[in-house]
Amino acid sequence: MSLPVEAPLLQTESLYGDRLVAVVPPGHPLAQAREVTVMQLAAEPLILGERGGNRRRIIDLFFEHAGVRPHVAMELNRDEAIKKMVEVGLGVGILPWLTVQREVHAGLLRALPIRGLKSRWELGVAYRKEDTPSEPLRAFLELCRAYLGKGGERRRVAARRS
Structure with a gap:
């Protein structure tokens, strides 16, 4: 699960800190860039996860702090769906590296660091505290x-x- 979790009855443990990357298909104009900027991302149709999760909150705050309004073309609830939409060229995704590394190594996607995005996405587990x-x-x-x-x-x- 994505951390942090605000639940006083739960014990949480962070297991892995992952960085968020911009994801494009190999033929995309940004594919050869060393990194992307908030302005470059705002100019692209974005395919993001649904609102409500920590990862989406990090992304929304990144654009808000830059004073930029992104063009969110799609909001999907599955990372696999986001990757497929990006693969066929429907937009640029922002996903954790762990989620896209297989497709990057296979040459299906390119992952680009996002300049200025310092937040790391934390993956962990939660279980009942008193048990x-x-x-x-x-x-x-x-x-x-x-x-x-x-x-x-x-x-x-x-x-x-x-």
């Missing part, structure tokens, strides 16, 4: 920590290669 974690929950948390925590990037790369 003693069950054995399955402890095993799940350990698996998440191993995959996403320290050293997790090496394991993800190795898993992609196998």
Whole structure:
């Protein structure tokens, strides 16, 4: 889940901090850029996640602080749908690197750093605070920590290669 979560009855644990990147198809005019600016993004039709989540809040605040009104062409509730719309050239997406790295490595998408976007998107888990974690929950948390925590990037790369 995307963190932070405002819920006093929940215990949260951050597992992975990811950066948001602009995503374009390889033939897009921005595809060869080293990075994109808020003005470049505002000039493009954007395909974003729905309002209400932390990631969308970060994106909206980025444009608001720059005093720029983006052209949001589509709001979708699935990252896979956003990636497909970007792949076919319907707009520019803003997604976490972890979400698009496979398509970038396959040459289907290009990921570009966004100049001035300092916020990182945090991925984590939440569970009831007063409960003693069950054995399955402890095993799940350990698996998440191993995959996403320290050293997790090496394991993800190795898993992609196998």
